[in-house]
Amino acid sequence: MARQDRFPRANVDLAAMPDIPKLASVAVAAPRVIDVTWGDGRVDRIDLGDWIAAGGVVLAPLVDPAVFATARVDAHRSGIAWGDDDDLAIDAHHLLRIAEDAADVAAYDAAKRRLARGEDELVPADVANEIRDRDDADA
Secondary structure, eight states, X not given: OOHHHHSOOOOOOGGGOTTSOOEEEEEEEETTEEEEEETTSOEEEEEOHHHHHHTHHHHGGGGSHHHHTTEEEOTTSSXXXXXXXXXXXXXXXXXXXXXXXXXXXXXXXXXXXXXXXXXXXXXXXXXXXXXXXXXXXXX
C-alpha cells in the first residue's frame, strides 16, 4: 500500500480558518522590511531583521536583497514565502506578533518621550507609572 493511501492528505483550506490572520499582499519596502496588507485592509510595515538574524543558516538567504525581493503571499494567504521555496517562509501568525510587538515598543517610546517633555496629561496613568517604575529600577 502506497504511503499516500495510508496517510491521505487532509484537504484543509487554511485561508478559511478564522483564527489564522489572512494576508492580502506583501511589498518589499527595504532590505529586511516588508509592507503587509492584511485581509481586513490594514497595512503594517514589518522589520524582519531580528527574525532573519535569529534564523541562522536557515534564513541566511534572506540577507541577500535579491532573494528578499522575491517575497510573496503563499497560496493559502496564511504566510509569506520567498522565491520558489515554500520552506523559506514565515506564517501570518508570527508576522502579526512581530508587528504587534513593534507597535507596543513604538507606543511605549512615544509615551516616554511625552513624559520627558512634561506632557504627562497625554500619557495614560498606568503607562506613566510603568515608565517611572522602570526608570527608578534602572537608576
